[in-house]
Amino acid sequence: MTALTILAGSVYGNAQHAADTVASALGEDGIDCTVLSDPQVSDVEEAEALLVITSTTGQGDIPPNLELVFAELREQFPLLNRKPFAVAALGDSSYGDTYCGAGVQWHELLTELQGKPVADVCKVDAMESLEPEKDVTAFVTSVKDELIS
Ligand SMILES: Cc1cc2nc3c(=O)[nH]c(=O)nc-3n(C[C@H](O)[C@H](O)[C@H](O)COP(=O)(O)O)c2cc1C
Numbered sequence: 378m379t380a381l382t383i384l385a386g387s388v389y390g391n392a393q394h395a396a397d398t399v400a401s402a403l404g405e406d407g408i409d410c411t412v413l414s415d416p417q418v419s420d421v422e423e424a425e426a427l428l429v430i431t432s433t434t435g436q437g438d439i440p441p442n443l444e445l446v447f448a449e450l451r452e453q454f455p456l457l458n459r460k461p462f463a464v465a466a467l468g469d470s471s472y473g474d475t476y477c478g479a480g481v482q483w484h485e486l487l488t489e490l491q492g493k494p495v496a497d498v499c500k501v502d503a504m505e506s507l508e509p510e511k512d513v514t515a516f517v518t519s520v521k522d523e524l525i526s
Contacts, residue, residue, distance in 0.1 A: 379461075379525040380409040382424035384416050386431030386443035386479060391509055392467045395501075396430040398510035399517050408525055416446045422455050426524050427462040427492065429483045430513060433469075437478025450486060457492035461524050464494075465513045469503040476500070495523035 381403065385396035393414065400410040413420055421427065434440050439447050464487070466480020477500040484498045499516040501509045517524075 378408060379425040380411070381426050381428055381525055382416075382420060383410055383412045383428045383430060384421075384443060384446075385412055385414050386429070386440040386483075387414070388432055388434045388440050391503075392430050392432040392440070395465070395467065395510040395513040399428070399430065399514050402514050403517070403521070403525075408521075414442055416443070418446060418449045418453055418455060421446065421450060421457075424460065427460060427487065428517065428524065429462070429464045429480070429487070430467070431464070431479045431483060432467040433472070433475065433477055433479040436472070437475030437482075439479040439482060443479075443483075447483070447486065450490065455490065457487065457490045459491065459493040461495050462487045462492045463496050463499070463517070463520050463524055465499040465501065465516055467501050467503065467509050467513075471504060476502075496520045 466477035468477035
């Protein structure tokens with residue numbers, strides 16, 4: 378079975394908690410998951426399948442702990458050869474145009490790198506959801522079969 382690499386981008390801990398929750402739920406199903414909070418380009422290149430779980434900070438910005446790998450991926454442009462990926466974005470719709478901007482940027486970049494998106498960005502709105510980890514887990518469960526085969 379495919380192993381899943383989860384990149385967690387978080388400022389205040391919500392997205393990190395969601396990533397850890399997803400990993401333990403999938404782990405109970407026997408799926409090999411690794412959560413990375415300080416990933417390298419090589420982690421992305423070597424992953425069998427990728428799940429990005431990220432909040433948005435600033436004005437549509439990527440959390441600092443994923444900024445470097447994002448910039449390096451953009452610069453080095455390693456092709457991902459249809460590697461399956463999904464993105465879950467935690468945000469707040471009161472930010473308007475920048476709602477879930479970091480997740481959208483990740484989805485665009487991984488698509489440009491020729492990864493294979495298994496779904497549109499899953500957006501979880503802090504205005505509506507008090508337990509984002511539950512929404513993210515439900516999303517991942519719904520795409521699990523395409524992501525991990
Ligand atoms: C300073 C600050 C800036 C934010 N900027 C945005 C934004 O531009 N777009 C958005 O959708 N959410 C924005 N948010 C909302 C966060 O993404 C949201 O609260 C998320 O759940 C935080 O997750 P975290 O604890 O993993 O960082 C912002 C929150 C803060 C505190």
